[in-house]
Amino acid sequence: MSQKILLDKINIPGIKTYDVYRQNGGYASVEKALKTLTPDEVVEEVKTSGLRGRGGAGFPAGMKWSFIDKKSGKPRHLVCNADESEPGTFKDRYLMEFIPHLLIEGMITSSYALGANLSYIYIRGEYMWVYKILERAINEAKAAGFLGKNILGSGYDLELYVHCGAGAYICGEETALIESLEGKRGNPRIKPPFPAISGLWANPTVVNNVETIAAVPWIINNTGAEYAKIGIGRSTGTKLISASGHIKNPGVYEIELGLSVYEFMNSDEYLGGMSSDRPLKAFVPGGSSVPVLPANLIYKTANGEDRLMSYESLSDGGFATGSMLGSGGFIVYNDTSCIVRNTWNFSRFYHHESCGQCSPCREGTGWMEKVLHRIENGHGREEDIDLLLSIQSKIEGNTICPLGDAAAWPVAAAIRHFRDEFEYHIRFPEKIKKRDHFVEEPFEKVKHLVSKVIV
Amino acid sequence: MERTYHKQEINMTEALMSRINELISHYPEDKRKSALLPVLHEVQDAHDNWLSIELMNKVAEILLIKPIEVYEVVSFYTMYNQRPVGKYMFEFCQTSPCCLNGVEDLMDYTCEKLGIKVGEPTPDGLFEVRGVECLGACGYAPMMQLGDFYKEHLTAAKIDQLIEDCKNDTIILHDK
Numbered sequence: 062m063s064q065k066i067l068l069d070k071i072n073i074p075g076i077k078t079y080d081v082y083r084q085n086g087g088y089a090s091v092e093k094a095l096k097t098l099t100p101d102e103v104v105e106e107v108k109t110s111g112l113r114g115r116g117g118a119g120f121p122a123g124m125k126w127s128f129i130d131k132k133s134g135k136p137r138h139l140v141c142n143a144d145e146s147e148p149g150t151f152k153d154r155y156l157m158e159f160i161p162h163l164l165i166e167g168m169i170t171s172s173y174a175l176g177a178n179l180s181y182i183y184i185r186g187e188y189m190w191v192y193k194i195l196e197r198a199i200n201e202a203k204a205a206g207f208l209g210k211n212i213l214g215s216g217y218d219l220e221l222y223v224h225c226g227a228g229a230y231i232c233g234e235e236t237a238l239i240e241s242l243e244g245k246r247g248n249p250r251i252k253p254p255f256p257a258i259s260g261l262w263a264n265p266t267v268v269n270n271v272e273t274i275a276a277v278p279w280i281i282n283n284t285g286a287e288y289a290k291i292g293i294g295r296s297t298g299t300k301l302i303s304a305s306g307h308i309k310n311p312g313v314y315e316i317e318l319g320l321s322v323y324e325f326m327n328s329d330e331y332l333g334g335m336s337s338d339r340p341l342k343a344f345v346p347g348g349s350s351v352p353v354l355p356a357n358l359i360y361k362t363a364n365g366e367d368r369l370m371s372y373e374s375l376s377d378g379g380f381a382t383g384s385m386l387g388s389g390g391f392i393v394y395n396d397t398s399c400i401v402r403n404t405w406n407f408s409r410f411y412h413h414e415s416c417g418q419c420s421p422c423r424e425g426t427g428w429m430e431k432v433l434h435r436i437e438n439g440h441g442r443e444e445d446i447d448l449l450l451s452i453q454s455k456i457e458g459n460t461i462c463p464l465g466d467a468a469a470w471p472v473a474a475a476i477r478h479f480r481d482e483f484e485y486h487i488r489f490p491e492k493i494k495k496r497d498h499f500v501e502e503p504f505e506k507v508k509h510l511v512s513k514v515i516v
Numbered sequence: 517m518e519r520t521y522h523k524q525e526i527n528m529t530e531a532l533m534s535r536i537n538e539l540i541s542h543y544p545e546d547k548r549k550s551a552l553l554p555v556l557h558e559v560q561d562a563h564d565n566w567l568s569i570e571l572m573n574k575v576a577e578i579l580l581i582k583p584i585e586v587y588e589v590v591s592f593y594t595m596y597n598q599r600p601v602g603k604y605m606f607e608f609c610q611t612s613p614c615c616l617n618g619v620e621d622l623m624d625y626t627c628e629k630l631g632i633k634v635g636e637p638t639p640d641g642l643f644e645v646r647g648v649e650c651l652g653a654c655g656y657a658p659m660m661q662l663g664d665f666y667k668e669h670l671t672a673a674k675i676d677q678l679i680e681d682c683k684n685d686t687i688i689l690h691d692k
Contacts, residue, residue, distance in 0.1 A: 145652050146650055146652060147650075148611045148612055148613065148649075148650040148654065149612075149613055149650075149654050150652065150654070151652040151653055151654055151655055151656075154652055154653075179544070185652070186553070186557060186593070186595045187595070187651050187652070187661055188652070189557075189664035189665075189690075189691065190664050190665055190666075190691050193664075193691045222542040222543075224542070224550075224553070224554060225553060225554050225557060226553060226593070227553050227556065227557065227593035227594070227595040227596055228593050228594035228595035228648075229592065229593050229594065230649070230650075241553065242550060243547070243549065243550050244549035244550045244551065244552035244553060244579075244581075244585070244589065245549075245585075245588075245589065246588055246589060246592040247592065247593075262544070262547055262550075303654060303655060304655060305613040305616075305654035305655045305657065306613055306616050306654075307616060311654070311655035311656070311657075312655045313655065349611075349612065349650075390654070392612065392613055392616075392654070394616065398616060402615075403612050403615075406610075406611060406612045406615060407611075407612060409649075410611055410612075410649050410650065413649050414649065416592075496620060
């Protein structure tokens with residue numbers, strides 16, 4: 062068993078309640094920080110820990126905190142990004158639903174470090190029952206004296222509230238999230254200025270993912286140096302992985318970074334292998350936005366080294382032969398899955414979720430969806446594959462926020478690794494008429510048809 | 517797009533107003549507008565799950581903002597409905613991991629059973645089926661949202677049961 066620091070107490074009966082959480086060592090980090098550490102010392106511990114943002118970008122959390130503008134004298138805010146909506150990702154919900162006080166404890170300790178007296182948890186509107194769980198947990202923490210004025214007699218004040226979104230993936234982007242928290246449409250802002258200088262209501266603001274903030278109590282209780290000992294290289298600590306698709310045991314797992322992908326996929330402690338005897342075809346390691354990898358690049362990198370669950374190993378080889386850890390949305394496909402259909406599905410998602418502010422994304426995601434739809438439905442043209450590559454390259458890097466890149470990458474990766482499958486769809490439309498065309502006749506069995514046609 | 521005018525009875529009950537005022541108190545006094553999204557959820561839940569122009573105007577009046585500031589938000593976010601919708605809205609997640617687990621077949625099954633198409637309520641206004649994008653329940657697929665709650669690991673038999681429960685009015689839609 063690898064070390065658990067986020068989910069170690071999740072199975073204790075009643076851990077959702079303040080009393081049980083407190084009896085099991087909860088809120089110790091708030092006591093330690095407020096009574097024995099200065100805010101800057103808390104920031105230093107988080108820096109030492111090497112903790113990286115768990116929302117997807119992997120930016121060092123301590124460094125992000127150190128950018129917050131303390132000189133202007135404006136009120137500062139910590140905003141927790143609980144707008145989890147990256148396809149394949151459902152880890153934050155698990156944490157908030159079953160151990161809500163861990164996030165609240167992390168919010169208090171982290172807000173203290175940043176000198177924030179008014180902080181928010183922004184949760185997606187669909188998680189309405191979790192919103193209510195958090196609201197009740199905040200009330201409990203307040204009644205126990207961990208929120209409000211002069212917390213634990215330290216002179217530090219903090220108000221914490223939950224705020225809900227209303228069904229927009231784009232609000233997971235930190236500046237769109239801030240716009241949404243201000244009661245506006247979720248249109249991302251141009252950076253700079255970064256939120257650390259001008260964020261919520263133009264005040265200095267830090268936005269962190271749920272899992273990032275939930276790791277802070279352990280770091281404060283056990284020191285950043287101890288945290289840095291877990292994991293591998295610059296991938297320190299543990300990571301929650303949301304596993305779905307054609308696997309035996311879907312669910313949320315806490316792993317030590319550096320675990321091999323093979324062990325994660327096949328050991329009974331984790332995914333337990335494939336859900337049926339159908340072989341592994343492809344996987345997406347970090348949510349729909351990151352490149353898909355074919356079976357031969359899953360367990361080994363292009364150099365033949367073991368592929369590990371870490372920021373570095375999953376991106377080994379760049380986009381040519383690697384992918385990204387992203388948000389840890391681990392989606393597994395067996396040979397009945399159609400890569401074209403899956404890519405069309407993701408493109409529809411990004412088209413639906415584009416905020417419409419930047420033309421390359423607004424128009425390009427729609428074009429990609431339409432072209433992929435016609436290929437998947439037997440109306441593809443030979444030149445469509447290059448057309449898709451051309452559209453995606455015109456979106457990538459040309460938009461205000463990373464949604465454009467997130468929409469472009471999966472399309473490029475699917476063509477990079479599965480081009481023959483796209484060609485098959487275009488050349489043999491009569492064979493892909495049924496929605497589940499690869500169930501009876503997996504691509505492996507008909508692959509030879511594509512190579513025959515090439516002159 | 518064709519627009520039909522639907523009238524909506526507006527009823528700002530005392531309980532609703534007190535919840536709205538509580539939500540407003542979560543933000544600095546000069547930042548009332550920040551309460552817009554949570555307030556719209558509350559108001560919509562209390563008004564048959566949709567927001568008429570008149571109701572949006574009422575929200576604008578309460579938050580001391582212009583009506584356009586409410587309309588532009590309502591039209592941006594998918595969870596706000598601008599027309600009457602089925603009382604029991606089956607919102608199926610149709611993003612990849614749910615598709616790998618057969619959600620498309622289940623949606624077809626549900627529509628056929630209810631005799632409707634996606635996005636059209638039943639004539640009695642009781643049911644509606646919608647396809648939505650990733651709800652963050654990929655490991656528990658196939659699934660749907662019904663009111664404030666998720667219904668996961670769905671099967672045709674579970675759909676049959678849910679429809680029965682809705683007809684018998686034994687489904688809890690909101691956690692208030």
